[in-house]
Amino acid sequence: MTTLSRRGFLSASAALAATLTLPARARAAGEALTLSATSRVIEVNGRAATVWGLANSGGGSGLILDPGQRFRVDLTNTLDVETLIHWHGQIPPNAQDGVPDLPMPMLRPGETRGYDFAPRPGTHWMHAHVPEHEMLLLAAPLVVRRPEDLAADRQEVVLFLHDFAFKPPSEVLAEITGASGMAGMDHGNTGAEATGQGGMAMGNMDMSGMAGMGGMGGMAGMGGMAMDLNDYAFDAYLANDRTLADPEVVSVGKAGRVLIRIINASAATVFWIDTGELPGRLVAVDGEPVAPLSGTRFGIAMAQRLDIEVDVPVGGGAFPILALREGARERTGIILATPGAAVARVAELSDADHPAFSADLTQEAALRSLAPLAERPADRSETLMLGGSMMPYVWTINGQTWSSHIPVAAKSGERVEISFHNMSMMAHPMHLHGHAFQVVDVNGQRIAGALRDTLHVPPMAMITVAVDAGEAARWMLHCHHMAHLATGMMTEFAVSD
Secondary structure, X not given: OOOOOOOOOOOOOOOOOHHHOOOHHHHHXXXXXXXXXXEEEEEEOOEEEEEEEEEEOOXXXXXXXXXXXXXXXXXXXXXXXXXXXXXXXXXXXXXXXXXXXXXXOOEOOOOEEEEEEOOOOEEEEEEEOOHHHHHOOOEEEEEEOOHHHHHOOOEEEEEEEEEEOOOOHHHHHHHHHOOOOOOOOOOOOOOOOOOOOOOOOOOOOOOHHHOEOOOOOOEOEEOOEEOOOOOXXXXXXXEOOEXXXXXXXXXXXXXXXXXXXXXXXXXXXXXXXEOOOOOEEEEEEOOEEEEEEEEOEEEEOOOOEEEEEEEOOOOOXXXXXXXEEEOOOEEEEEEEEOOOOOOOOOOOEOOOOEOOOOOOOHHHHHOOEOOOOOOOOOOEEEEEEEEEXXXXXXXXXXXXXXXXXXXXXXXXXXXXXXXXXEOOOXXXXXXXXXXXXXXXXXXXXXXXXXXXXXXXXXXXXXXXXXXXXXXXXXXXXXXXXXHHXXXXXXXXXXXXX
C-alpha cells in the first residue's frame, strides 16, 4: 500500500482497502483513472445480495485523489440499463455534472464517457442520479486530499453508510409513496408511473417514529403537530457494506490520531455518529473545514459528510464508532481496535430509540467556516417553501413538483441568498449542484456558518444560505431523500450570463 502520510493511510474495510489508494503509476503519468458502474454481491446478515457499485481499476470501490491531482476519469457503464453518475460535492463544468439529460444523456450499456476537471478538496462521494439506482448502492466515496492531510500525523478511515432493502428499489419506493412516486418527475427514467394522488401503501412503512417522543422517540411536538421521521423499515443499515453482525474492524495504533471521513449515502435515513469512549472533534462538513466542534455525538443527514478526529488512548483497546438511526433503535458502524485488543460484539439494536436529529438545529448553528465567503451584500434573495404530505405522498418546492417547477434565477457572479422555509412535518436535506453555499441565518439568527452543498432543513425551520452564482447553466436543487426526489421535490438554480 502506498504511504500517504507519516502514519500511512489505512482503509476502513477490505472492500474499501487497497482499492481506495490510487496506483502510483496513474498518479505519476497523469493518465485517466477508470470507474465502472457494475453489479456486485455482498453479504447482509448471512444472506447474499446483488447490488450495484462503482469499481475502480483495482476492482474495489471509490477514489482518493492526491492534492492538486485533476479528476480525470473514464466512466464505463457495464450494467444492462442506462445510468449516469453525479460527482456529489464537486463543481465540474455543467456538462459533466451527471444529471440525466441536463444536459447529457445517460450512459448506455457498454458506453464509456470521459470526465476532466479540477476537483474540490475534501470528503465527497459519487452516486447515480436515478433514485432506484442509488438505492441499489450505485455509489462510492470520492476523497480529494489537501496538502495538510499529507502532513498530518494521523490515520484516515472512510465510513460509508447505506440503508438497505432486499426488495427491489421500485417496490420500496412504491410502498413508501403509495404509487405516487415520480409525480411530475421526468428525469432519470426509474420506471415508476406518476399518479400524484395514490393512497398510502403501508407495507414496510416504519411507524416506529409515530410514538410520543418525550425527547427520545420519533415524534416531536411542534405546536401540537407531529414530526414524521422514518417512513420505511429497511432490512439493514450498512457501514462499509457490513452490519454490526460482522462489522469492519480497523487496526489503529495506540496513542494515535484518527480522522474518520463519514459519508451518509443512505436513501432515507438520518444518523447520529456516536464516537463512544473517544471524544470527537468535528473538523469539516461536506468537505469544507470548520472550527473544531467537540462532542461524542454528531448528526448527519442524507448526502452530508462529516470529518471527525478522535485520539486513541495510550492503553489501546477496541472502540466502536456507531451510526445510530434517528428516531429508532437500529445502529451500524465500525470498530477501531489496537493490536491484540479484545473486540466485543455490539448489538444491532440500542436499548431505546435514538433522539430525532430533525428537531434540533443546535449543531448547524454552532458551526463556523474556516474559509467563509467574502462578505458582500446579496444581489437578490429568494425564499423556497418546502411542503408536502404523507397522504398523498407528494413533496414540493413552492407548491410545485419538477414537472411544473419554478426556477431560482440568478446571473453569473451574483451573490444570492436562498431561504429554505420548511412548512412540512418531514425534514429535507436540500442539495445544490455545482456550488458551495454558506449558512448565514438559522431561524432568524445571523451567523457566519459552515460552507456546505447539502443542508438539513427540519420541520417548521427556516435556514438561509448565501451562494455566488457560478457557470451560466441549469443546476439542480433538490431534496436528497430518495422518495421525496422521486415524487418531484426538485427545482433548478438557473444561472444566466
